Amino acid sequence: MRRWLAVARxxxxxxxxxxxxxxxxxxxxxxxxWGEQAGAIDTDALQQGSSAAHPLGTDALGRDxxxxxxxxxxxxxxxxxxxxxxxxxxxxxxxxxxAVLPRWAGRVVTAAVNIAVAFPGLLLALFFAxxxxxxxxxxxxxxxxxxxxxxxxxxxxxxASVSGRSYIAAARVSGVGRFRVLVRHVLPNVAExxxxxxxxxxxxxxxxxxGLSFLGIGVQAPSYDxxxxxxxxxxxxxxxxxxALGPAVAVVVAGLAFNLFxxxxxxxxxxxxxxxRRGRPAPAPSTVDDVADEGVLTVRNLRxxxxxxxxxxxxxxxxxxxxxxxxxxxxxxxxxxxxxxTALAVSRLVEHPGVVTADRLEFLGKPVEGTPDRxxxxxxxxxFQDPMTSFNPTRRIGSQLAEVSEQHQGxxxxxxxxxxxxxxxxxxVPGQRAKQYPHEFSGGMRQRAMIAMGLMGDPRLVIADExxxxxxxxxxxxxxxxxxxxxxxxxxxxxxxSHDISVVQRTCDRVLVMYAGRIVExxxxxxxxxxxxxxxxxxxxxxxxxxxxDRDQPLAVIPGRPPEPAEVVAGCPFAPRCPLADDRCRAExxxxxxxxxxxxxxxxxxxxxxxxxxxxxxxxxxxxx
Amino acid sequence: MTTATTSTASSGTxxxxxxxxxxxxxxxxxxxxxxxAFLMIHLIPGDPVREALxxxxxxxxxAARREALxxDDPLLVQYWNYLxxxxxxxxxxxxxxxxxxxxxxxxxLPATVQLAVLAFLVVVVVAVPVGVGMAVLTKGGRRRGxxxxxxxxxxxxxxxxxxxxxxxxxxxxxVTLGWFPVAGNDAAGSWVLPVLALALGPAAVLAxxxxxxxxxxxxxxxxxxxxxxxxxxxxxxxxxxxxxxxTATLTLGAMMLAALVAGxxxxxxVFAWPGLGSTIVGSIQQKDYPAVQxxxxxxxxxxxxxxLAVDVVxxxxxxxxxxxxx
Numbered sequence: 001m002r003r004w005l006a007v008a009r010x011x012x013x014x015x016x017x018x019x020x021x022x023x024x025x026x027x028x029x030x031x032x033x034w035g036e037q038a039g040a041i042d043t044d045a046l047q048q049g050s051s052a053a054h055p056l057g058t059d060a061l062g063r064d065x066x067x068x069x070x071x072x073x074x075x076x077x078x079x080x081x082x083x084x085x086x087x088x089x090x091x092x093x094x095x096x097x098x099a100v101l102p103r104w105a106g107r108v109v110t111a112a113v114n115i116a117v118a119f120p121g122l123l124l125a126l127f128f129a130x131x132x133x134x135x136x137x138x139x140x141x142x143x144x145x146x147x148x149x150x151x152x153x154x155x156x157x158x159x160a161s162v163s164g165r166s167y168i169a170a171a172r173v174s175g176v177g178r179f180r181v182l183v184r185h186v187l188p189n190v191a192e193x194x195x196x197x198x199x200x201x202x203x204x205x206x207x208x209x210x211g212l213s214f215l216g217i218g219v220q221a222p223s224y225d226x227x228x229x230x231x232x233x234x235x236x237x238x239x240x241x242x243x244a245l246g247p248a249v250a251v252v253v254a255g256l257a258f259n260l261f262x263x264x265x266x267x268x269x270x271x272x273x274x275x276x277r278r279g280r281p282a283p284a285p286s287t288v289d290d291v292a293d294e295g296v297l298t299v300r301n302l303r304x305x306x307x308x309x310x311x312x313x314x315x316x317x318x319x320x321x322x323x324x325x326x327x328x329x330x331x332x333x334x335x336x337x338x339x340x341x342t343a344l345a346v347s348r349l350v351e352h353p354g355v356v357t358a359d360r361l362e363f364l365g366k367p368v369e370g371t372p373d374r375x376x377x378x379x380x381x382x383x384f385q386d387p388m389t390s391f392n393p394t395r396r397i398g399s400q401l402a403e404v405s406e407q408h409q410g411x412x413x414x415x416x417x418x419x420x421x422x423x424x425x426x427x428x429v430p431g432q433r434a435k436q437y438p439h440e441f442s443g444g445m446r447q448r449a450m451i452a453m454g455l456m457g458d459p460r461l462v463i464a465d466e467x468x469x470x471x472x473x474x475x476x477x478x479x480x481x482x483x484x485x486x487x488x489x490x491x492x493x494x495x496x497x498s499h500d501i502s503v504v505q506r507t508c509d510r511v512l513v514m515y516a517g518r519i520v521e522x523x524x525x526x527x528x529x530x531x532x533x534x535x536x537x538x539x540x541x542x543x544x545x546x547x548x549x550d551r552d553q554p555l556a557v558i559p560g561r562p563p564e565p566a567e568v569v570a571g572c573p574f575a576p577r578c579p580l581a582d583d584r585c586r587a588e589x590x591x592x593x594x595x596x597x598x599x600x601x602x603x604x605x606x607x608x609x610x611x612x613x614x615x616x617x618x619x620x621x622x623x624x625x
Numbered sequence: 626m627t628t629a630t631t632s633t634a635s636s637g638t639x640x641x642x643x644x645x646x647x648x649x650x651x652x653x654x655x656x657x658x659x660x661x662a663f664l665m666i667h668l669i670p671g672d673p674v675r676e677a678l679x680x681x682x683x684x685x686x687x688a689a690r691r692e693a694l695x696x697d698d699p700l701l702v703q704y705w706n707y708l709x710x711x712x713x714x715x716x717x718x719x720x721x722x723x724x725x726x727x728x729x730x731x732x733x734l735p736a737t738v739q740l741a742v743l744a745f746l747v748v749v750v751v752a753v754p755v756g757v758g759m760a761v762l763t764k765g766g767r768r769r770g771x772x773x774x775x776x777x778x779x780x781x782x783x784x785x786x787x788x789x790x791x792x793x794x795x796x797x798x799x800v801t802l803g804w805f806p807v808a809g810n811d812a813a814g815s816w817v818l819p820v821l822a823l824a825l826g827p828a829a830v831l832a833x834x835x836x837x838x839x840x841x842x843x844x845x846x847x848x849x850x851x852x853x854x855x856x857x858x859x860x861x862x863x864x865x866x867x868x869x870x871x872t873a874t875l876t877l878g879a880m881m882l883a884a885l886v887a888g889x890x891x892x893x894x895v896f897a898w899p900g901l902g903s904t905i906v907g908s909i910q911q912k913d914y915p916a917v918q919x920x921x922x923x924x925x926x927x928x929x930x931x932x933l934a935v936d937v938v939x940x941x942x943x944x945x946x947x948x949x950x951x
Contacts, residue, residue: 118880118932120883120886121887122887122888123886123924126909130669130909131665133670134909207789211786215890215894217906234792237795238800238807241796241801244792256784260780349852353765353767374855384849389846389847390846390849391847392847394868394942395864395865407854407855453854
């Protein structure tokens with residue numbers, strides 16, 4: 001109940017709830033207050049148009065139409081609700097039957113519902129109106145039975161989604177009968193969506209009823225509802241529109257009230273995400289860390305921010321690195337460390353509302369921001385994680401490759417297709433398979449095709465974001481070898497992002513270790529197992545099982561979890577999980593500093609060790625001389 | 626393009642099962658429809674002939690009419706005869722006018738089909754560009770105000786039933802402004818209001834669906850791939866995102882298009898359109914059951930054909946469509 005009160009607190013929910021209350025009030029009191037005026041025949045004022053005395057005019061017997069519209073609220077709403085209740089009830093029974101009936105009978109019911117649900121409600125209503133006869137009862141039953149199939153379908157879907165849950169299974173296993181399971185366990189859990197949909201259905205029942213009465217096959221004289229008043233008004237709409245428009249507006253407003261309340265309930269109870277905050281992220285603090293020489297890609301103090309419910313979240317917080325020609329650089333880190341986002345930001349693929357800032361972000365010596373699409377499209381290739389979803393399922397592989405050359409290299413379609421087939425061959429995919437759709441390719445083949453797509457131009461840098469994660473081990477090796485071959489043959493630089501430190505170790509020249517949106521260590525791959533200094537890197541390495549790993553011991557894991565991007569942590573973000581952390585680590589965030597040529601670490605403890613080692617060696621040197 | 630022939634061969638293997646499965650489903654639904662139409666007369670409480678001819682009719686007239694309709698035969702015999710008649714194109718004879726129902730349908734059907742097809746075209750031509758435009762403008766939470774305005778307008782327009790929209794359009798554009806005729810389908814201008822009345826609601830719903838679906842497709846990996854290729858935004862949207870969004874939209878929108886067929890009944894009655902819709906209502910009121918039976922069959926078949934067409938388009942749009950496979 002409290003949840004439903006929350007619905008009434010939203011603007012739309014409140015407005016529609018007020019309207020519904022108003023309608024309920026009218027339905028209860030209008031016939032008592034104005035019943036007499038609505039039925040008063042006035043032979044002096046037949047078929048009048050709008051006037052001060054009769055704002056909506058009068059009907060053929062001189063009765064005031066405004067009063068008749070108000071009084072008709074009771075019958076209109078009452079019949080709509082009655083039809084909804086009967087319809088929803090019938091539908092729920094029909095939908096729940098297959099769960100209780102013998103299997104074959106359940107199938108028959110399901111099939112019948114599936115056929116009936118394909119026909120529009122109005123058509124079903126007309127059909128049943130014929131069967132049940134024209135008139136109020138017939139119309140109620142007609143509309144109820146027209147609603148029933150869709151509710152039967154809804155009940156089936158909801159029931160199916162609930163019955164897989166463990167408490168249902170538990171109830172079944174413990175010998176509770178099917179009927180009891182349905183009534184005690186299933187139906188209560190699907191009640192809320194059913195009620196929401198019933199609210200929406202009441203709106204449609206109301207308009208459908210108005211439609212039937214308007215057509216003359218619903219409510220019959222001398223009774224009258226809005227639909228009947230509308231039909232009477234339409235006959236003389238030439239003379240005066242008010243008698244038709246009055247009931248029409250009433251139907252629309254009432255229908256809308258039910259609809260909007262249903263929509264608001266669906267929105268609130270369905271937990272839609274809250275709106276995003278506005279404004280801009282806080283400016284990036286300058287960092288003191290330095291990047292080595294120029295190369296294919298130069299990144300300095302890169303930050304990526306997204307608006308969150310409680311202000312800006314910055315999953316990439318000041319990342320600096322460079323990639324040189326013909327170099328394979330690996331980026332490792334847990335999921336959420338910001339490595340993929342770094343790749344997207346570097347290649348200008350972060351979309352609104354994400355905001356990318358950097359002191360320097362240069363590709364081939366030019367700011368990425370201003371590089372024309374033609375140039376990026378041919379010299380920067382991207383390979384994404386999931387080859388199953390990274391191709392457009394509705395277009396042929398060949399056309400998805402060819403469009404690069406058509407767009408950026410001015411090739412004709414034929415030449416571009418030729419080139420696509422050629423590039424596919426170069427990654428050992430038969431050229432004629434260019435004509436196939438992605439779903440006709442295996443995962444490894446798709447990933448190779450994705451690389452071939454990058455080779456349509458003349459890439460200087462391939463950014464591969466977890467290119468092997470979705471593949472099995474043998475295919476992984478093939479894809480990695482292919483990337484290595486491209487580097488060897490074309491001197492193309494590769495930025496390889498992976499959570500798998502062994503993949504990086506096998507393929508890369510240099511490794512960047514990322515944690516909580518920052519680079520915590522950078523070192524040559526050759527030194528990874530011998531000279532890694534950051535406690536996070538060593539922990540990652542220890543977690544990799546090798547042939548020598550003692551299989552009787554549990555696998556090494558890093559205790560705790562990385563901070564969420566939205567969490568603001570004082571000090572080193574790894575400190576809570578770090579065995580070496582001291583007070584300084586928890587108070588002050590360390591900076592990435594060089595410990596040796598080509599080796600940078602961001603850790604206070606490493607710095608201290610470094611300093612004391614220096615002091616020691618200076619001391620011992622002092623001793624000998 | 627030389628690629629077309631070979632590719633249909635390579636992906637064509639799934640077509641035959643699809644066609645077979647879909648044909649079976651169409652046939653089953655059609656059979657259910659025909660049976661329902663047949664049973665309709667028998668489900669009516671009391672004697673349908675007595676109902677139709679009125680309480681004052683002579684018993685021998687009623688008996689003769691029952692005889693002519695074959696209502697005294699065993700039910701299965703009647704059913705068999707009914708099916709046989711349908712196959713021969715015989716829909717029975719109107720109780721009221723005595724003319725064959727088939728002639729009545731042939732006479733009235735074209736006006737209804739024209740109206741529905743035209744309205745359907747307007748829906749597509751309006752909804753797709755508007756939906757795409759709104760998706761592009763409101764992508765990534767931009768222009769919240771515009772989004773709110775669009776959503777509210779489309780919700781309100783969609784919530785107005787077509788016959789009330791028709792009444793509003795008539796009173797504004799035909800009665801007050803006098804731009805278009807109030808009724809009939811004689812002049813070219815007389816098409817405008819009925820088509821609008823039928824099309825506006827579905828167009829609003831569909832535009833909203835296109836926007837939502839397109840936005841969700843834009844979050845897909847392959848759209849990121851297309852952007853990584855640095856394709857112009859136009860191609861990313863129209864070539865890569867839209868076809869995928871349309872498959873989802875069409876799946877959801879199929880019901881709405883079917884409802885448009887039924888919506889013609891009400892709209893025709895507002896505009897006195899000389900189609901099946903005005904006929905069926907008259908026939909229901911006069912209890913002219915053979916006529917109602919025939920027209921219900923026609924509408925039902927129309928709905929089934931729309932559903933079939935939607936599925937075929939879906940299978941064409943999406944080569945790995947679940948419709949083809951499942």
